[in-house]
Amino acid sequence: MRKQIAAANWKMNLTLVEGEQLINDIVEANIELQPNQQAIFAVPFPYLLSIKKIADKVANFKIAAQNCNNHKSGAYTGEVSAPMLQHLGIEYVIIGHSERREYYHESNEMLAQKVNIALENKVAPIFCCGESLSIREANTQNDHIEQQLKESLFHLTAAQMNGFIIAYEPIWAIGTGRTATSEQAQDMHQHIRTVIANQYGTSVAASVSILYGGSVKANNAVDIFSKPDVDGGLVGGASLIPAEFIAIIKSLK
Numbered sequence: 001m002r003k004q005i006a007a008a009n010w011k012m013n014l015t016l017v018e019g020e021q022l023i024n025d026i027v028e029a030n031i032e033l034q035p036n037q038q039a040i041f042a043v044p045f046p047y048l049l050s051i052k053k054i055a056d057k058v059a060n061f062k063i064a065a066q067n068c069n070n071h072k073s074g075a076y077t078g079e080v081s082a083p084m085l086q087h088l089g090i091e092y093v094i095i096g097h098s099e100r101r102e103y104y105h106e107s108n109e110m111l112a113q114k115v116n117i118a119l120e121n122k123v124a125p126i127f128c129c130g131e132s133l134s135i136r137e138a139n140t141q142n143d144h145i146e147q148q149l150k151e152s153l154f155h156l157t158a159a160q161m162n163g164f165i166i167a168y169e170p171i172w173a174i175g176t177g178r179t180a181t182s183e184q185a186q187d188m189h190q191h192i193r194t195v196i197a198n199q200y201g202t203s204v205a206a207s208v209s210i211l212y213g214g215s216v217k218a219n220n221a222v223d224i225f226s227k228p229d230v231d232g233g234l235v236g237g238a239s240l241i242p243a244e245f246i247a248i249i250k251s252l253k
């Protein structure tokens, strides 16, 4: 049974004290998670260990970094490597968020390198894909997403793809309050699963968790997560508010 995941992406928000307060509030809610359900907190690099210490009180609460470099080590001032994350005990890393693709010019090819280096170091990628508004308006989103997956992931073996996590985040729905409808999310998630099935077979495709991201809130999470190919969400703004994110975790199926 594939994982159902509520992932918080704090982005570049909160002081450490505010972050600790937020995760403490969520821990204290004593949410009962099923064995296949997880909450993942993608926090700023300097907070990884402090937040991990609090999250570790709950078995299915995990920590993610928001990025890693595409090299193992070296003269890359200001960067953080996958081996560093592994040695901190960080289990996940977001790779290819649209904000990094846009502001830091991360190409599909560079993201393939990041995926490789994360996997080599046993940090599981949460690989993001998504289309811009102009691509959606031209109705070429399916081809666009397929290309992102092919160029960044399809060199992987079936064993590496088994249980992989992908986040579909339409750029036009991020931070805009304009969420995709649950039908639009389901259509794309089904497309993603079909593309994976064509490459790797149906059993690998069925094992991949596909999260939806883009203005997920407490009041739309149940509807979006109820769709058969939606395995939870990657949540920005609403993950910064305890009551909102608690409700989103409770909306997992």
Ligand SMILES: O=C(CO)COP(=O)(O)O
Residues within 6 Å of the ligand: 009, 097, 169, 173, 174, 175, 176, 177, 213, 214, 215, 216, 234, 235, 236, 237, 238
């Ligand atoms: O980018 C996102 C999560 O990675 C989505 O952000 P919002 O939930 O704020 O739209």
